[in-house]
Amino acid sequence: MAGTLLLALSAVGLALLSALIACFTVREPRLLRLAAMPVFGLAGLAAVAAGLTALWQGDTLTAVLPLGLPWLPWQVRLDALSGFLLVVIGVVTFAVGLYGPGYVRGLEQGRESLPALGGFGGLFLAGMLLVVLADDAFMFMVSWEVMSLASYFLVAFHHDHAANRRAAFLYLLMAHVGALAILLGYGVLASFGGGFGFDAMRGAELSFGWASIAFVLAFIGFGMKAGLVPLHAWLPEAHPAAPSHISALMSGVMLKVAVYGFIRFVFDLVGEFHWQWGVAVLMVGSVSALMGVLYALMQQDLKRLLAYSSVENIGIIFIALGLSILYLSTGHTTLGVLALIAALYHTINHALFKGLLFLGAGAILHSAHERNLEQMGGLLRRMPWTGLFFLVGCMSIAALPLFNGFVSEWLTFQSALQAWQLESGVLRSLVPVAAATLALTAALGAALFVKVYGVAFLGQARSRHVRRARRPPLGMRAAQGMLAALCLAFGLLPTMVVATLQTIPLQLLGAGIPEATAQGWLWLTPVAAETASYSAPLVAILLAVMAALAVWVWGRGAVRRVRPGDPWDCGFAPPNARMQYTAAAFSQPVRRVFGLLFHVDEAVGVREDGSLRHRLEVRDRLWDLLYAPVARTVESAARRVVRLQSGSVRIYLGWTLITLLVLLWIIS
Amino acid sequence: MTASPWMLAGLQALLYALLAPLLVGCIRRMKALLQNRRGASVLQPYRDLYKLMGKEARVAHTASPLFRAAPYVVFTATWLAAASVPLIAVNLPTAMLADLIVLVGLLALARFFLALAGMDTGTAFGGMGASREMLVSALAEPAMLLAVFTLAMTAHSTNLSSVIDSQLAAGLVLRPSFLFALGALMLVAVAETGRIPVDNPATHLELTMIHEAMILEYSGRHLALMEWAAQIKLMLYGVLIVNVFLPWGIAQDFAPEALAAGLGAVVLKLLALAALLAVAETVLAKMRLFRVPAFLNLALLLGLLGLLSHVILEVGT
Numbered sequence: 001m002a003g004t005l006l007l008a009l010s011a012v013g014l015a016l017l018s019a020l021i022a023c024f025t026v027r028e029p030r031l032l033r034l035a036a037m038p039v040f041g042l043a044g045l046a047a048v049a050a051g052l053t054a055l056w057q058g059d060t061l062t063a064v065l066p067l068g069l070p071w072l073p074w075q076v077r078l079d080a081l082s083g084f085l086l087v088v089i090g091v092v093t094f095a096v097g098l099y100g101p102g103y104v105r106g107l108e109q110g111r112e113s114l115p116a117l118g119g120f121g122g123l124f125l126a127g128m129l130l131v132v133l134a135d136d137a138f139m140f141m142v143s144w145e146v147m148s149l150a151s152y153f154l155v156a157f158h159h160d161h162a163a164n165r166r167a168a169f170l171y172l173l174m175a176h177v178g179a180l181a182i183l184l185g186y187g188v189l190a191s192f193g194g195g196f197g198f199d200a201m202r203g204a205e206l207s208f209g210w211a212s213i214a215f216v217l218a219f220i221g222f223g224m225k226a227g228l229v230p231l232h233a234w235l236p237e238a239h240p241a242a243p244s245h246i247s248a249l250m251s252g253v254m255l256k257v258a259v260y261g262f263i264r265f266v267f268d269l270v271g272e273f274h275w276q277w278g279v280a281v282l283m284v285g286s287v288s289a290l291m292g293v294l295y296a297l298m299q300q301d302l303k304r305l306l307a308y309s310s311v312e313n314i315g316i317i318f319i320a321l322g323l324s325i326l327y328l329s330t331g332h333t334t335l336g337v338l339a340l341i342a343a344l345y346h347t348i349n350h351a352l353f354k355g356l357l358f359l360g361a362g363a364i365l366h367s368a369h370e371r372n373l374e375q376m377g378g379l380l381r382r383m384p385w386t387g388l389f390f391l392v393g394c395m396s397i398a399a400l401p402l403f404n405g406f407v408s409e410w411l412t413f414q415s416a417l418q419a420w421q422l423e424s425g426v427l428r429s430l431v432p433v434a435a436a437t438l439a440l441t442a443a444l445g446a447a448l449f450v451k452v453y454g455v456a457f458l459g460q461a462r463s464r465h466v467r468r469a470r471r472p473p474l475g476m477r478a479a480q481g482m483l484a485a486l487c488l489a490f491g492l493l494p495t496m497v498v499a500t501l502q503t504i505p506l507q508l509l510g511a512g513i514p515e516a517t518a519q520g521w522l523w524l525t526p527v528a529a530e531t532a533s534y535s536a537p538l539v540a541i542l543l544a545v546m547a548a549l550a551v552w553v554w555g556r557g558a559v560r561r562v563r564p565g566d567p568w569d570c571g572f573a574p575p576n577a578r579m580q581y582t583a584a585a586f587s588q589p590v591r592r593v594f595g596l597l598f599h600v601d602e603a604v605g606v607r608e609d610g611s612l613r614h615r616l617e618v619r620d621r622l623w624d625l626l627y628a629p630v631a632r633t634v635e636s637a638a639r640r641v642v643r644l645q646s647g648s649v650r651i652y653l654g655w656t657l658i659t660l661l662v663l664l665w666i667i668s
Numbered sequence: 669m670t671a672s673p674w675m676l677a678g679l680q681a682l683l684y685a686l687l688a689p690l691l692v693g694c695i696r697r698m699k700a701l702l703q704n705r706r707g708a709s710v711l712q713p714y715r716d717l718y719k720l721m722g723k724e725a726r727v728a729h730t731a732s733p734l735f736r737a738a739p740y741v742v743f744t745a746t747w748l749a750a751a752s753v754p755l756i757a758v759n760l761p762t763a764m765l766a767d768l769i770v771l772v773g774l775l776a777l778a779r780f781f782l783a784l785a786g787m788d789t790g791t792a793f794g795g796m797g798a799s800r801e802m803l804v805s806a807l808a809e810p811a812m813l814l815a816v817f818t819l820a821m822t823a824h825s826t827n828l829s830s831v832i833d834s835q836l837a838a839g840l841v842l843r844p845s846f847l848f849a850l851g852a853l854m855l856v857a858v859a860e861t862g863r864i865p866v867d868n869p870a871t872h873l874e875l876t877m878i879h880e881a882m883i884l885e886y887s888g889r890h891l892a893l894m895e896w897a898a899q900i901k902l903m904l905y906g907v908l909i910v911n912v913f914l915p916w917g918i919a920q921d922f923a924p925e926a927l928a929a930g931l932g933a934v935v936l937k938l939l940a941l942a943a944l945l946a947v948a949e950t951v952l953a954k955m956r957l958f959r960v961p962a963f964l965n966l967a968l969l970l971g972l973l974g975l976l977s978h979v980i981l982e983v984g985t
Contacts, residue, residue: 377790380732391734400780401773413769413813420821420979428979432817436810436972443809446776447802450783454798459790460730523764532767532826539748539766547744554721554889562736567728568885569791570874581787581795589803593961
């Protein structure tokens with residue numbers, strides 16, 4: 001067994017060890033932060049090392065584990081795609097390992113169960129790592145379930161709130177509907193390929209109809225886990241309910257595991273592409289991106305807002321994947337590879353900045369005990385480091401140049417702009433419309449994060465506990481700093497990242513994009529040098545030079561002194577904290593312009609003591625359109641079935657007999 | 669004798685910074701003449717900047733360090749964005765550095781900091797301006813990108829130099845897609861640079877402000893930088909429109925005569941555009957904030973029509 005694979009499996013082992021250590025925290029609560037969290041972080045480090053080696057060496061390692069069913073031992077495989085996911089999982093896990101000790105310290109005195117937190121955390125990580133390493137459907141589904149169930153218990157961690165219990169139940173329900181769809185999808189492939197191993201499935205010869213059925217099942221199953229609209233309803237409920245470092249793992253990493261599943265299923269196992277699939281993925285991705293960001297803009301709870309923003313980013317990843325399928329199905333392999341690389345780039349970017357932002361939200365929760373944006377304000381002064389790192393996260397996710405989010409969106413736009421090469425006029429006009437949706441999403445995303453940062457970190461504190469926020473411990477700041485530095489690095493050195501990511505399409509599709517990195521590390525030229533080029537390092541250097549020039553010119557000769565004073569505010573009385581623009585006020589114009597898409601319930605009334613009261617409730621329209629009818633149908637069906645429950649054993653035996661007879665009749 | 673491309677690029681960036689106040693002065697003068705006022709000299713914006721530079725800056729005690737850094741970020745990002753738009757010559761290295769999408773990104777970077785600075789002091793007007801600015805830009809950006817996509821798909825490149833080159837090579841062809849894209853880009857430019865009917869740069873009524881509301885708290889050199897950045901942005905959009913849609917006259921090699929001709933041509937074209945803007949601002953009234961989405965939807969529609977007419981009518985010809 002090669003060393004790299006051993007390293008990857010040792011990451012799984014360390015994750016399980018961390019879970020085991022956590023079981024002893026009943027006696028000794030300190031063990032969680034002194035032993036379990038560091039081991040958790042080490043598991044992440046091992047995963048990163050294994051993943052990077054696999055990406056750089058570019059060969060495929062396989063092994064058979066002495067586990068599983070007698071005739072179906074677990075097969076593991078580490079190729080470039082798995083390696084990439086190991087890196088994604090590992091980086092965020094390592095940051096969480098750094099961050100966790102400071103965060104869980106506050107829970108040691110609480111009533112919450114520490115063994116559950118550490119134990120299920122370790123299992124959750126082990127499940128994700130095994131999903132990525134699995135090389136047969138059986139092991140894949142078992143690990144998938146471990147991941148889902150462990151995260152269910154983490155969502156239900158603060159179970160004394162009814163809302164959290166409800167969120168956890170919804171999550172469990174939808175995770176299993178999704179898992180069922182995935183299982184059926186694998187079933188189609190297995191029956192045509194003659195085995196549950198992924199090798200057998202790759203060889204399956206499918207007709208267009210069966211392939212499409214498998215594709216739709218996988219799209220539903222993985223899309224549900226990834227949080228694509230309209231199957232996203234669980235996500236904004238479940239992610240905020242978990243403790244913040246787990247939220248970072250769920251939003252930053254678990255959604256990526258679902259994306260991995262989709263890529264593995266469609267690009268690797270099915271291995272053929274049809275333009276209809278591409279159109280479906282492109283449209284669902286566009287709708288998810290737009291709806292995700294609009295709903296995020298409506299939120300006042302920071303963690304919920306970040307969860308909705310995950311829906312948006314998953315949408316962006318699926319836009320790129322849809323483009324990729326579209327190009328691959330029409331024979332434009334290079335363009336398909338470009339779009340796939342854009343998707344993968346956004347995958348790791350989203351892991352980095354969403355991890356960073358959730359850790360930042362956790363730091364605010366830890367220091368100020370507040371999740372509601374309307375109570376925050378002025379946190380930059382109380383938590384300068386967290387404020388700085390959070391700003392980097394906001395700029396990255398808002399796709400501003402120099403940061404990583406911009407590179408992946410730029411690559412997506414570049415691949416969309418090659419749509420003129422498509423033969424069909426309909427597709428040629430569809431792709432730019434999706435690109436325009438992406439542009440609208442990006443611009444609204446910038447508005448969203450101006451709102452988040454402006455309301456939370458700038459201005460004045462809106463409540464007393466926020467005004468007295470403590471500084472978060474060093475480990476928490478270090479974890480955020482590491483992720484922020486990586487966001488910047490991935491934004492400044494895109495050529496190196498793309499060169500590394502190229503191994504994945506080379507293995508999956510047998511093609512790369514050599515043109516992209518042909519001009520040296522300074523220039524990223526996705527199609528050709530004269531078509532489009534972006535040089536992040538040079539843009540950064542020029543910005544620095546020009547800024548230095550501006551500071552130099554401005555600093556000389558002129559009056560340098562800065563006189564502090566009250567805000568002017570057009571000469572009215574000095575403004576107090578309650579006169580600031582609130583989060584709800586900031587998004588009011590958007591609420592009004594896009595009002596048709598939401599259930600907005602807004603009213604201004606007068607309380608009995610004469611003070612004004614503003615009530616605002618924004619609900620998901622899809623909830624009433626899609627989920628409520630399903631829930632009602634299930635309930636009424638259950639009420640009908642309940643009539644069978646008479647309490648008499650004889651009648652039950654009768655039913656059993658009838659069932660047996662029917663079954664015998666069917667198989668005979 | 670030919671100058672080195674990087675030197676020319678630097679010269680072009682300086683020209684943007686130096687000429688932008690003049691353009692604003694010209695527009696103001698033209699507007700004054702159209703409104704039967706005498707108006708200030710065209711050099712007045714330079715005097716204003718000089719005066720503000722020499723003044724002491726006042727910073728609210730509620731402001732964070734971001735408030736003082738923001739003017740530099742806004743100015744630099746806008747300036748770099750402008751430097752990547754060919755002014756007097758094509759094939760300069762700055763166009764390689766940042767293509768059309770990076771240009772939009774750099775402007776977004778400037779806007780991000782502008783809006784954050786507006787919210788930083790915690791005043792009501794700052795937040796109001798930031799909220800409105802982000803709405804307007806969110807609606808304008810897709811329209812702008814659609815117009816840009818039309819250009820990029822025609823030229824098969826997002827590099828502005830290549831786009832202009834392909835325009836020049838194609839000669840004077842009337843393309844319906846370009847007319848639509850031009851319309852979209854003009855509407856977007858009006859919205860993004862805060863001109864009437866979307867925003868009024870000369871307003872004194874706080875409740876109708878967008879751009880001015882965000883920089884209300886700035887004074888002294890910080891205000892000068894913010895104002896200058898806004899002037900450069902106006903010039904950027906003007907040059908983008910005239911040089912992409914009517915590129916004739918721009919220098920294609922670096923010979924001094926060609927460069928002088930390029931400078932003369934772009935000045936004339938900009939003056940014509942300025943006159944158009946002055947007339948438009950004189951005859952139009954500022955619209956209510958919630959009429960702006962309809963205005964920008966028109967831009968989006970024009971952009972979409974441009975793109976569709978391109979992919980349906982023009983591809984393959």
